[in-house]
Amino acid sequence: MDSFKFYLIADPHFYKNSLGASGEEYDAFMRYEQKCYAETESINNAVFDWLGDADEADTLLIAGDLTFNGEKESHKGFIQLLRNLRAKGKKIYIITADHDCKEHPFAFGENGRYEPEPTRYEELYDLYYEFGFSDAIAVDREHMSYVAQLADGVRLLALCNDGDVNHSHRFDEQHIAWIKEQTKKAREDGQMMFAMNHYPLLPGQPILSVVSGTYQKDAEAVTRLLADEGVHLVFTGHMHNQSINLRTLENGNKIYDVCTGSIIADPSVIRLVEIESESTVHIQSIPTPDFEWDTKGKTCKQYLSDLFDNMLLNMFADLRDNPYNPLRKLGLGDKKKLFPIVSLVFRRLNKITVGGFCHLICIKCPPEVKKMPLKMYAAELVRGMFEGNQTFKRGTPKGDVFIAFLDRVRPILRRINATTFDGQRADLYDLLLNSAGNYGTDDYNATLHLI
Secondary structure (H helix, E strand, O other), X not given: OOOEEXXXXXXXXXXXXXXXXXXXXXXXXXXXXXXXXXXXXXXXXXXXXXXXHOOOOOEEEEEOOOEOOOOHHHHXXXXXXXXXXXXXXXXXXXXXXXXXXXXXXXXXXXXXXXXXOOXXXXXXXXXXXXXXXXXXXXXEHHHOEEEEEEEOOEEEEEEOOOOOOOXXXXXXXXXXXXXXXXXXXXXXXXXXXXXXXXXXXXXXXXXXXXXXXXXXXXXXXXXXXXXXXXXXXXXXXXXXXXXXXXXXXXXXXXXXXXXXXEOOEOOOEEEEEEEOOOOEXXXXXXXXXXXXXXXXXXXXXXXXXXXXXXXXXXXXXXHHHOOHHHHHHOOOOOOXXXXXXXXXXXXXXXXXXXXXXXXXXOOOOOHHHOOOEHHHHHHHHHHHHHHOOOEOXXXXXXXXXXXXXXXXXXXXXXXXXXXXXXXXXXXHHHHHHHHHEOOOOOOOOEEEXXX
Protein backbone atom coordinates (compact mmCIF):
# COMPACT_ATOMS: atom_id res chain seq x y z
CA MET A 1 0.00 0.00 0.00
CA ASP A 2 1.09 3.58 -0.68
CA SER A 3 1.20 6.26 1.98
CA PHE A 4 -2.18 7.96 2.45
CA LYS A 5 -3.01 11.28 4.12
CA PHE A 6 -6.24 12.82 5.34
CA TYR A 7 -7.47 15.68 7.53
CA LEU A 8 -9.77 15.06 10.47
CA ILE A 9 -11.90 17.35 12.61
CA ALA A 10 -14.36 16.57 15.41
CA ASP A 11 -17.47 18.14 16.89
CA PRO A 12 -17.96 21.14 14.59
CA HIS A 13 -21.35 21.79 16.28
CA PHE A 14 -22.43 24.08 13.45
CA TYR A 15 -25.21 26.45 14.52
CA LYS A 16 -27.07 28.63 12.04
CA ASN A 17 -26.69 32.00 13.68
CA SER A 18 -29.87 33.35 12.10
CA LEU A 19 -31.80 31.13 14.56
CA GLY A 20 -30.71 33.50 17.32
CA ALA A 21 -27.97 33.57 19.93
CA SER A 22 -28.34 36.60 22.18
CA GLY A 23 -30.26 38.00 25.12
CA GLU A 24 -30.35 37.46 28.88
CA GLU A 25 -31.28 33.78 28.67
CA TYR A 26 -28.48 33.20 26.18
CA ASP A 27 -25.97 34.91 28.47
CA ALA A 28 -27.14 32.80 31.42
CA PHE A 29 -26.78 29.62 29.36
CA MET A 30 -23.28 30.53 28.20
CA ARG A 31 -22.12 31.20 31.76
CA TYR A 32 -21.19 27.52 32.16
CA GLU A 33 -20.43 26.62 28.53
CA GLN A 34 -17.04 25.37 27.34
CA LYS A 35 -17.91 25.62 23.65
CA CYS A 36 -18.90 28.61 21.56
CA TYR A 37 -22.46 29.15 20.39
CA ALA A 38 -23.02 32.38 18.46
CA GLU A 39 -19.51 32.14 17.00
CA THR A 40 -19.78 28.59 15.66
CA GLU A 41 -20.85 29.53 12.12
CA SER A 42 -17.89 31.90 11.80
CA ILE A 43 -15.45 29.34 13.22
CA ASN A 44 -16.71 26.64 10.86
CA ASN A 45 -16.49 29.01 7.90
CA ALA A 46 -12.86 29.78 8.73
CA VAL A 47 -11.95 26.11 9.18
CA PHE A 48 -13.61 25.04 5.93
CA ASP A 49 -11.99 27.92 4.03
CA TRP A 50 -8.63 26.73 5.36
CA LEU A 51 -9.38 23.12 4.41
CA GLY A 52 -10.39 24.21 0.92
CA ASP A 53 -6.95 25.73 0.39
CA ALA A 54 -5.00 23.00 2.22
CA ASP A 55 -3.03 20.83 -0.19
CA GLU A 56 -1.42 18.07 1.89
CA ALA A 57 -4.48 15.82 1.59
CA ASP A 58 -7.68 15.68 -0.45
CA THR A 59 -9.76 13.75 2.11
CA LEU A 60 -11.56 14.99 5.24
CA LEU A 61 -13.06 12.88 8.04
CA ILE A 62 -15.49 14.39 10.57
CA ALA A 63 -16.03 12.49 13.84
CA GLY A 64 -19.62 13.39 14.69
CA ASP A 65 -21.70 16.10 16.38
CA LEU A 66 -22.00 18.03 13.14
CA THR A 67 -24.56 20.48 14.56
CA PHE A 68 -25.14 22.19 17.88
CA ASN A 69 -28.30 20.29 18.82
CA GLY A 70 -29.76 18.94 15.58
CA GLU A 71 -31.57 22.08 14.43
CA LYS A 72 -32.84 21.47 10.87
CA GLU A 73 -31.53 24.84 9.71
CA SER A 74 -28.11 24.07 11.18
CA HIS A 75 -27.97 20.79 9.24
CA LYS A 76 -28.85 22.64 6.03
CA GLY A 77 -26.14 25.22 6.66
CA PHE A 78 -23.51 22.60 7.48
CA ILE A 79 -24.35 20.51 4.42
CA GLN A 80 -23.81 23.60 2.27
CA LEU A 81 -20.35 23.98 3.81
CA LEU A 82 -19.62 20.34 2.95
CA ARG A 83 -20.78 20.82 -0.63
CA ASN A 84 -18.67 23.94 -1.04
CA LEU A 85 -15.62 22.04 0.20
CA ARG A 86 -16.34 19.10 -2.08
CA ALA A 87 -16.53 21.51 -5.01
CA LYS A 88 -12.90 22.38 -4.25
CA GLY A 89 -11.89 18.76 -4.78
CA LYS A 90 -12.11 17.32 -1.28
CA LYS A 91 -13.60 13.91 -0.49
CA ILE A 92 -15.62 13.99 2.74
CA TYR A 93 -16.62 11.18 5.10
CA ILE A 94 -18.80 11.93 8.13
CA ILE A 95 -20.45 10.17 11.01
CA THR A 96 -23.36 11.63 12.95
CA ALA A 97 -23.77 11.58 16.72
CA ASP A 98 -26.18 12.41 19.53
CA HIS A 99 -26.16 16.20 19.03
CA ASP A 100 -27.35 15.73 15.45
CA CYS A 101 -30.79 14.41 16.39
CA LYS A 102 -31.84 15.99 19.67
CA GLU A 103 -35.60 15.79 20.18
CA HIS A 104 -35.77 19.28 21.65
CA PRO A 105 -33.12 21.63 20.24
CA PHE A 106 -33.20 25.21 21.44
CA ALA A 107 -32.27 28.66 20.24
CA PHE A 108 -32.40 32.17 21.69
CA GLY A 109 -34.50 34.63 19.71
CA GLU A 110 -35.96 38.06 20.40
CA ASN A 111 -38.45 36.60 22.88
CA GLY A 112 -35.99 34.36 24.67
CA ARG A 113 -35.45 30.64 24.45
CA TYR A 114 -37.52 28.70 21.94
CA GLU A 115 -37.47 25.35 20.12
CA PRO A 116 -36.56 25.43 16.41
CA GLU A 117 -37.42 22.61 14.00
CA PRO A 118 -35.60 19.43 15.10
CA THR A 119 -34.08 16.64 13.01
CA ARG A 120 -35.05 13.02 13.53
CA TYR A 121 -32.44 10.27 13.53
CA GLU A 122 -34.25 8.64 10.60
CA GLU A 123 -33.64 11.75 8.47
CA LEU A 124 -29.86 11.78 8.84
CA TYR A 125 -29.13 9.06 6.28
CA ASP A 126 -30.76 10.98 3.43
CA LEU A 127 -29.38 14.31 4.62
CA TYR A 128 -25.78 13.09 4.61
CA TYR A 129 -26.01 10.33 1.99
CA GLU A 130 -23.54 12.08 -0.32
CA PHE A 131 -20.81 12.31 2.36
CA GLY A 132 -19.74 8.72 2.93
CA PHE A 133 -22.74 6.52 2.28
CA SER A 134 -23.06 7.11 -1.47
CA ASP A 135 -19.70 5.59 -2.40
CA ALA A 136 -19.36 3.16 0.53
CA ILE A 137 -18.53 -0.48 -0.21
CA ALA A 138 -20.78 -1.61 2.67
CA VAL A 139 -23.59 0.15 4.55
CA ASP A 140 -25.55 -0.63 7.71
CA ARG A 141 -28.33 1.91 7.24
CA GLU A 142 -30.15 1.06 10.47
CA HIS A 143 -27.05 1.97 12.47
CA MET A 144 -25.82 4.80 10.19
CA SER A 145 -22.51 2.97 9.73
CA TYR A 146 -20.50 2.19 6.61
CA VAL A 147 -17.17 1.06 5.18
CA ALA A 148 -15.33 3.28 2.71
CA GLN A 149 -12.33 2.42 0.54
CA LEU A 150 -10.26 5.55 1.13
CA ALA A 151 -7.25 4.42 -0.91
CA ASP A 152 -5.63 1.26 -2.20
CA GLY A 153 -5.16 -0.90 0.88
CA VAL A 154 -6.91 1.49 3.32
CA ARG A 155 -10.48 1.16 4.57
CA LEU A 156 -12.49 3.28 6.98
CA LEU A 157 -14.96 1.63 9.37
CA ALA A 158 -17.33 4.53 10.13
CA LEU A 159 -19.47 3.74 13.17
CA CYS A 160 -22.56 5.33 14.72
CA ASN A 161 -24.63 3.99 17.63
CA ASP A 162 -27.19 6.74 18.27
CA GLY A 163 -30.26 5.06 16.80
CA ASP A 164 -31.39 3.23 19.94
CA VAL A 165 -34.76 4.57 21.08
CA ASN A 166 -33.43 4.52 24.64
CA HIS A 167 -30.38 6.58 23.63
CA SER A 168 -28.09 4.01 25.22
CA HIS A 169 -25.28 4.57 22.67
CA ARG A 170 -24.48 0.86 22.71
CA PHE A 171 -23.64 -1.53 19.88
CA ASP A 172 -26.43 -4.10 19.62
CA GLU A 173 -25.94 -7.70 18.47
CA GLN A 174 -26.83 -6.97 14.84
CA HIS A 175 -24.38 -4.08 14.72
CA ILE A 176 -21.61 -6.21 16.27
CA ALA A 177 -22.26 -8.96 13.72
CA TRP A 178 -22.01 -6.44 10.88
CA ILE A 179 -18.73 -5.07 12.29
CA LYS A 180 -17.27 -8.58 12.48
CA GLU A 181 -18.34 -9.26 8.91
CA GLN A 182 -16.60 -6.10 7.67
CA THR A 183 -13.39 -6.60 9.65
CA LYS A 184 -13.18 -10.21 8.44
CA LYS A 185 -13.59 -9.08 4.84
CA ALA A 186 -10.89 -6.43 5.31
CA ARG A 187 -8.46 -9.07 6.56
CA GLU A 188 -9.31 -11.42 3.70
CA ASP A 189 -8.80 -8.59 1.20
CA GLY A 190 -5.47 -7.58 2.73
CA GLN A 191 -6.73 -4.14 3.79
CA MET A 192 -5.52 -1.92 6.60
CA MET A 193 -8.76 -0.93 8.38
CA PHE A 194 -9.16 1.81 10.98
CA ALA A 195 -12.32 3.09 12.66
CA MET A 196 -14.04 6.38 13.39
CA ASN A 197 -16.49 6.40 16.32
CA HIS A 198 -17.83 9.52 18.01
CA TYR A 199 -17.49 8.23 21.57
CA PRO A 200 -13.98 7.45 22.84
CA LEU A 201 -13.19 3.80 23.52
CA LEU A 202 -10.45 4.79 25.96
CA PRO A 203 -11.05 7.63 28.47
CA GLY A 204 -9.43 10.83 27.24
CA GLN A 205 -7.82 11.26 30.64
CA PRO A 206 -7.63 8.56 33.33
CA ILE A 207 -9.94 10.40 35.73
CA LEU A 208 -12.71 10.36 33.10
CA SER A 209 -12.92 6.59 33.50
CA VAL A 210 -15.06 7.16 36.61
CA VAL A 211 -17.30 9.81 35.00
CA SER A 212 -20.44 8.48 33.34
CA GLY A 213 -21.04 9.49 29.75
CA THR A 214 -17.49 10.51 28.92
CA TYR A 215 -16.67 7.51 26.74
CA GLN A 216 -18.25 4.61 24.89
CA LYS A 217 -20.65 2.41 26.82
CA ASP A 218 -19.47 -1.21 26.77
CA ALA A 219 -16.07 0.25 25.97
CA GLU A 220 -14.18 -2.78 27.27
CA ALA A 221 -16.06 -5.19 25.00
CA VAL A 222 -15.85 -2.91 21.96
CA THR A 223 -12.14 -2.25 22.51
CA ARG A 224 -11.41 -5.97 22.66
CA LEU A 225 -13.62 -6.66 19.66
CA LEU A 226 -11.86 -4.17 17.40
CA ALA A 227 -8.32 -4.94 18.58
CA ASP A 228 -8.84 -8.69 18.15
CA GLU A 229 -10.46 -8.16 14.75
CA GLY A 230 -7.40 -6.30 13.47
CA VAL A 231 -8.60 -2.70 13.92
CA HIS A 232 -5.78 -1.08 15.89
CA LEU A 233 -6.66 2.59 15.44
CA VAL A 234 -9.85 4.56 16.12
CA PHE A 235 -10.48 8.30 15.78
CA THR A 236 -13.00 9.77 18.23
CA GLY A 237 -14.44 13.05 19.55
CA HIS A 238 -17.31 13.80 21.97
CA MET A 239 -15.40 15.06 25.02
CA HIS A 240 -13.83 18.09 23.31
CA ASN A 241 -10.45 17.00 24.63
CA GLN A 242 -7.17 16.28 22.90
CA SER A 243 -5.62 12.91 23.68
CA ILE A 244 -3.87 9.88 22.23
CA ASN A 245 -4.17 6.75 24.33
CA LEU A 246 -2.95 3.19 23.86
CA ARG A 247 -4.44 -0.04 25.19
CA THR A 248 -2.51 -3.30 24.85
CA LEU A 249 -4.53 -6.44 25.54
CA GLU A 250 -3.21 -9.50 27.32
CA ASN A 251 -2.72 -11.22 23.96
CA GLY A 252 -0.56 -8.35 22.72
CA ASN A 253 -3.14 -6.78 20.40
CA LYS A 254 -3.07 -2.98 20.48
CA ILE A 255 -5.59 -0.25 19.90
CA TYR A 256 -4.91 3.50 19.81
CA ASP A 257 -7.72 5.97 20.52
CA VAL A 258 -6.97 9.35 18.94
CA CYS A 259 -9.49 11.78 20.43
CA THR A 260 -9.67 15.21 18.79
CA GLY A 261 -10.95 18.39 20.39
CA SER A 262 -13.95 20.27 19.03
CA ILE A 263 -13.11 23.00 16.54
CA ILE A 264 -15.44 25.40 18.40
CA ALA A 265 -13.91 24.93 21.86
CA ASP A 266 -10.52 24.83 23.50
CA PRO A 267 -8.55 22.90 22.35
CA SER A 268 -9.41 23.57 18.71
CA VAL A 269 -7.30 21.68 16.19
CA ILE A 270 -7.27 20.03 12.79
CA ARG A 271 -5.54 16.66 12.61
CA LEU A 272 -3.37 15.72 9.64
CA VAL A 273 -2.95 11.96 9.56
CA GLU A 274 -0.54 9.98 7.41
CA ILE A 275 -0.98 6.22 7.17
CA GLU A 276 2.53 5.22 6.14
CA SER A 277 1.86 1.50 6.35
CA GLU A 278 -0.47 -0.95 8.07
CA SER A 279 1.74 -0.67 11.16
CA THR A 280 2.87 2.99 11.19
CA VAL A 281 0.70 6.12 11.41
CA HIS A 282 1.87 9.71 11.85
CA ILE A 283 -0.34 12.28 13.60
CA GLN A 284 0.09 16.06 13.31
CA SER A 285 -2.10 18.73 14.89
CA ILE A 286 -2.72 22.11 13.28
CA PRO A 287 -4.27 25.03 15.22
CA THR A 288 -7.55 26.20 13.73
CA PRO A 289 -7.32 29.55 11.94
CA ASP A 290 -8.55 32.84 13.32
CA PHE A 291 -12.16 33.65 12.46
CA GLU A 292 -14.25 36.73 11.71
CA TRP A 293 -15.61 37.93 15.03
CA ASP A 294 -15.01 40.69 17.53
CA THR A 295 -12.42 38.75 19.54
CA LYS A 296 -10.91 41.95 20.99
CA GLY A 297 -7.69 41.21 19.13
CA LYS A 298 -7.31 37.69 20.49
CA THR A 299 -6.24 34.74 18.39
CA CYS A 300 -8.67 31.85 18.00
CA LYS A 301 -6.61 29.86 20.51
CA GLN A 302 -6.63 32.62 23.14
CA TYR A 303 -10.32 33.41 22.63
CA LEU A 304 -11.35 29.79 23.17
CA SER A 305 -8.92 29.32 26.06
CA ASP A 306 -10.38 32.37 27.81
CA LEU A 307 -13.89 31.03 27.25
CA PHE A 308 -12.89 27.80 28.98
CA ASP A 309 -11.34 29.64 31.93
CA ASN A 310 -14.33 31.96 32.25
CA MET A 311 -16.65 28.94 32.43
CA LEU A 312 -14.67 27.57 35.37
CA LEU A 313 -14.26 30.93 37.12
CA ASN A 314 -17.98 31.63 36.76
CA MET A 315 -18.69 28.24 38.27
CA PHE A 316 -16.32 28.88 41.18
CA ALA A 317 -17.95 32.28 41.86
CA ASP A 318 -21.48 30.89 41.71
CA LEU A 319 -20.61 27.93 43.92
CA ARG A 320 -19.78 30.61 46.46
CA ASP A 321 -22.78 32.90 45.93
CA ASN A 322 -25.54 30.71 44.47
CA PRO A 323 -24.60 27.01 44.51
CA TYR A 324 -27.87 25.79 42.99
CA ASN A 325 -27.14 26.77 39.38
CA PRO A 326 -23.64 25.28 39.06
CA LEU A 327 -24.61 22.18 41.06
CA ARG A 328 -27.60 21.69 38.75
CA LYS A 329 -25.20 21.88 35.80
CA LEU A 330 -23.17 19.15 37.49
CA GLY A 331 -26.28 17.03 38.08
CA LEU A 332 -26.40 17.79 41.81
CA GLY A 333 -29.19 20.36 41.88
CA ASP A 334 -31.30 18.22 44.22
CA LYS A 335 -28.57 17.98 46.89
CA LYS A 336 -29.82 20.97 48.88
CA LYS A 337 -27.98 19.94 52.04
CA LEU A 338 -24.73 20.53 50.17
CA PHE A 339 -25.51 24.17 49.36
CA PRO A 340 -24.31 25.85 52.60
CA ILE A 341 -21.23 23.63 52.80
CA VAL A 342 -20.29 24.28 49.18
CA SER A 343 -20.88 28.00 49.60
CA LEU A 344 -18.65 28.11 52.69
CA VAL A 345 -15.83 26.17 51.03
CA PHE A 346 -15.83 28.24 47.86
CA ARG A 347 -16.05 31.49 49.80
CA ARG A 348 -12.57 30.62 51.07
CA LEU A 349 -11.22 29.06 47.90
CA ASN A 350 -12.12 32.09 45.77
CA LYS A 351 -9.86 34.28 47.93
CA ILE A 352 -6.93 32.06 48.81
CA THR A 353 -3.60 31.80 46.99
CA VAL A 354 -1.75 28.59 46.22
CA GLY A 355 0.67 29.49 49.00
CA GLY A 356 -2.17 30.03 51.45
CA PHE A 357 -3.73 26.72 50.49
CA CYS A 358 -0.42 24.90 50.93
CA HIS A 359 -0.02 26.48 54.37
CA LEU A 360 -3.58 25.46 55.26
CA ILE A 361 -2.97 21.76 54.54
CA CYS A 362 0.69 21.80 55.67
CA ILE A 363 2.51 21.04 52.42
CA LYS A 364 5.54 22.72 50.88
CA CYS A 365 4.87 25.41 48.27
CA PRO A 366 7.44 26.29 45.57
CA PRO A 367 8.03 30.06 45.46
CA GLU A 368 7.14 30.23 41.75
CA VAL A 369 3.44 29.56 42.44
CA LYS A 370 3.09 30.90 45.98
CA LYS A 371 1.20 34.07 45.02
CA MET A 372 -0.92 32.49 42.29
CA PRO A 373 -4.67 32.64 43.04
CA LEU A 374 -5.85 29.12 43.77
CA LYS A 375 -8.85 29.51 41.46
CA MET A 376 -6.52 30.32 38.53
CA TYR A 377 -4.34 27.35 39.43
CA ALA A 378 -7.43 25.10 39.46
CA ALA A 379 -8.69 26.51 36.15
CA GLU A 380 -5.33 25.85 34.49
CA LEU A 381 -5.23 22.34 35.93
CA VAL A 382 -8.69 21.44 34.59
CA ARG A 383 -8.14 23.13 31.23
CA GLY A 384 -4.91 21.20 30.82
CA MET A 385 -6.80 17.93 31.12
CA PHE A 386 -8.85 18.92 28.08
CA GLU A 387 -6.03 20.50 26.09
CA GLY A 388 -3.78 17.46 26.51
CA ASN A 389 -0.02 17.29 27.09
CA GLN A 390 -0.82 18.22 30.68
CA THR A 391 2.02 20.06 32.42
CA PHE A 392 1.22 19.46 36.12
CA LYS A 393 3.93 16.81 36.30
CA ARG A 394 6.37 15.72 38.96
CA GLY A 395 9.39 18.02 38.99
CA THR A 396 7.44 21.17 38.02
CA PRO A 397 6.29 23.78 40.59
CA LYS A 398 2.59 23.37 39.80
CA GLY A 399 2.87 19.61 39.49
CA ASP A 400 4.74 19.22 42.77
CA VAL A 401 2.01 21.15 44.61
CA PHE A 402 -0.69 18.93 43.14
CA ILE A 403 1.19 15.73 43.93
CA ALA A 404 1.85 16.90 47.50
CA PHE A 405 -1.88 17.59 47.83
CA LEU A 406 -2.67 14.09 46.52
CA ASP A 407 -0.23 12.59 49.01
CA ARG A 408 -1.93 14.51 51.81
CA VAL A 409 -5.43 13.28 50.90
CA ARG A 410 -4.41 9.78 49.80
CA PRO A 411 -5.88 8.09 52.90
CA ILE A 412 -9.23 9.70 52.08
CA LEU A 413 -9.03 8.70 48.42
CA ARG A 414 -8.40 5.10 49.44
CA ARG A 415 -11.68 5.03 51.36
CA ILE A 416 -13.70 6.11 48.33
CA ASN A 417 -15.16 3.09 46.59
CA ALA A 418 -14.71 4.42 43.06
CA THR A 419 -15.49 2.33 40.01
CA THR A 420 -15.01 2.97 36.32
CA PHE A 421 -17.84 3.41 33.86
CA ASP A 422 -17.44 -0.31 33.08
CA GLY A 423 -17.61 -1.33 36.75
CA GLN A 424 -13.90 -1.86 37.39
CA ARG A 425 -12.28 -0.85 40.68
CA ALA A 426 -10.49 2.50 40.34
CA ASP A 427 -7.47 3.97 42.15
CA LEU A 428 -8.35 7.67 42.39
CA TYR A 429 -4.82 8.66 43.39
CA ASP A 430 -3.34 7.12 40.26
CA LEU A 431 -6.12 8.46 38.04
CA LEU A 432 -5.67 12.03 39.27
CA LEU A 433 -1.88 11.86 39.15
CA ASN A 434 -1.86 10.75 35.51
CA SER A 435 -4.61 13.16 34.50
CA ALA A 436 -2.79 16.22 35.83
CA GLY A 437 0.43 15.35 34.00
CA ASN A 438 0.92 13.59 30.69
CA TYR A 439 3.51 10.85 31.12
CA GLY A 440 2.59 9.00 27.91
CA THR A 441 2.18 9.69 24.20
CA ASP A 442 2.24 13.27 22.93
CA ASP A 443 -1.40 14.24 22.43
CA TYR A 444 -0.74 16.46 19.41
CA ASN A 445 2.09 15.08 17.30
CA ALA A 446 3.07 11.44 17.43
CA THR A 447 4.07 8.38 15.46
CA LEU A 448 1.93 5.37 16.33
CA HIS A 449 3.16 1.81 15.93
CA LEU A 450 0.00 -0.26 15.58
CA ILE A 451 1.51 -3.72 15.46
